[in-house]
Amino acid sequence: MIYDRFGSWSSNTLMPQTRPLTPKGMSRDPSGTSTPLLLNRVNDDRGIMVKYSSCLKAFVDGVVNGTNNDALRKCLRIAVIGAPNVGKSSFTNQLVKAAVCAVSRKMDTTQENLTAAITEGDTQLIFVDSPGVVGIKHARYTVRSMGNRLLQDPCRAVDTADYLLIVQDPMELGDYIHHRIMHLLHSHSHIPSSLVINKIDLVQRRSDLLELVRILCCGQVGGKPITTTRKQIGRLGSLSPPKETVLMPLSVNNEGNTDEQWQRKYNAIMAKKTYECPWFDTKKVFMNIRGWPNFDSVFFVSSFTGEGIDDVRKHLCSVAQKKNHRFPKGLITTKSPQKLCLNAIRAQLLEHLPSEVAYNLNVLITEWQTEGDVLQIVTEVRCDKERHARLVLGRSGTTIISIGKNVNEIMQNLFKQQLFVRILVKANGKLVDFTNFLNRKTMNSGAIS
Template sequence: MALGTCGRFFRSCSVLSARALVCARQESASCLLTAGNGGCSQRGRVGCIFTPACLITSEAFVSRLRRGKAADGSVYRLPASVPADRGEQLSLLMRHPDQPHDPKVLKVAVIGAPNAGKSTLSNQLLGRKVFAVSKKVHTTRARALGVLTEDDTQIILLDTPGLTTPSKAKRHQLEKTLLVDPWDTVKEADLMVVMVDAGDRWMCSRLDLEVLKCLAQHPQIPAILVLNKVDLVKAKDRLLDITAHLTCGVVNGRRLRIRPVIKPPWAEKKPERDLESSPEDNEEQSSSLSKEKLKELRTQQGWPRFKDVFMLSSVDGEDVETLKKYFMAAAKPGAWQYHSEVLTDQSPEEVCTNLIREKLLEYLPQEVPYSLTQTIELWQEGTDGEVDISVKLYTKKETHMKMVIGAAGQMVAQIAREAGEDLSRVFLREVRLKLTAKLRK
């Protein structure tokens, strides 16, 4: 009897120890799940949230990892960034889209006059600074693509150079991409966003003629009006007046009812549109528009076919979030074009030169930054994941080179430091950027 009692005691102890072992394993797996989001991480990037393998079959585990499913069944995506290696970026762009069963997509072309805030808005929507931004005109020199992926929806942002005329491009020796890219980009868009700087008193009273031409050539593409920099407008009731002018008093087929404000006679004078034109101005962009239509557009203040109007500040998170939700709701069922990790179609070298040009435009006066050219001489990845980049700036004049270098090299050092910090946030790793200046003979 005593032996039987001892036997039952040891058997119960073994069962308790086995249960304790199972609990310990599950607890350790839970700790790994909670603290180990980087369990599949690489170079500091968050990997995938997963259910511990001891609780599901290996086949289901692999299948769930491939689909990017989290432990609770929701979709978890890697934080989008730009790989610092050109090959990795190209491989990422060629990856098959990891779309859900019912994907939705929307292509948005952001157009407007130079310096309206198009790139700033695109950066805010993406949540990361990818496109160059400055207070000077023509910062964006070519079309750039950004990808915003959330849940089952992919928004493709097409950031374009400011619309300009061939005569102005020739006068200021601008690249051909500034003339061609905006028009080519609109053709592939599902939605046009027309941005207007509401803080510019001379430009906000009527749409730019080139913008009107673009809208008139593609009336079948839905368009919305975005009044940017509304925080700079002190008299907020003036925004309604601006809206009435830019929409011709009609939004989404309905006439606006805005109570008129009595103004003194001197305030009724409106700035005249720049009617500077030449035969070149109507060669390419206006080929499909008749002379009568062009004449009508020159006297037209706005566009009466806007579907909606947004008033925002590109640097205000809540305003940008409202516009993002609008894009998400407007997305239509369709296949994704990019993997969810893609942030932009630009190569890392293009991102680098664009962000350097941004700093040059920001700190150098007048025409100096427009005359500079860049050459990447070194692009090397270190053992700890850091990236060493060396870029040489070529100037046309000795005086320009002195401006770039600055007193005791402070200017070029500041530009390199700030551009390097922006690149670190884009590549999600440390970037050591070195800039040197040389006179091009």
């Protein structure tokens, strides 16, 4: 569990190599030498902490005795869901002002739910970053995930949520909401939701987003038809009609089939959890249904620049419910520090390697101890094939050096502590490094000559 003793703070977010590691809107910790922020942690069956440090115990005592005013104010649990690779994790990082979610350009970087929180004033927002919705074939044969969390966690996040944020990537082909997301929305229609159009920094003509929103919202937001307002700009504005509100017509077929056969199929999948429905059943039922008419608001954001993030946070604070805070102020995430470290390494492996290679690597921590003021972390990347180890190391070790540098930078900013993460590479149980491959290559070259 990561806890910030100094209130809210900022950190860098892991972004693609073509962009700096610290995006706009999130600053680095200049010193990296703050007091360690790691607390002893034991999980119960629900993954909630049951062992408290003195500050956490005081919080709990305050709730029980009714002396903790912060715990009696407003709280909201939000599920962040969407199709794979739409930017849910980087969006969550911006919302909580800390890079707790691992990020890469590849899909399936997030393979299980991660809870992150931020408390501003008397309101606590709890976000659940979920994996992108995928089918069982993709989970088993592409990601090589033998468990069920990759399939079930998006549904679990929605089941426990007070509010839903549906994240959409406008750069992807197709003007429709993913059929698995549509099933989640229809089966949880009692939960209020908002549509979030992410990655707007990559959109050249933002006016095109209005048509996309019209389709994804079925022509209405908050129960009211979407309207546009004409504005006069310069002399050319006089050629247009005066200021007026114009309804944006909805001509797309968004009702789907209404015959008895379609209704039976719809009722059948609505009786099941999303992950229990066959992939092609939900795809067929929602084939002609492109949007959701019950969004209460729409936001345009950039998880890279931070544009629009404050508006989302303010809206969530305004709709937060009057109930006890679930976590003490300053709590950032309930994930263990070790899990955050492993997630950061896996994300960097996905960033630097082909997906089919990265998915087949096993990462584990072999040492975690503090020496003086420095946290020493030793990890291993275990490869089943020697050629995979060569890819992890890279030419003259450039790949593993880049991975190690990025992981150290991310973890130091997140933990706000001096630390060193060492990444070892093993192939078939044997430790390897780039000098071994260089020596072998030299010997082979000499034999040929």
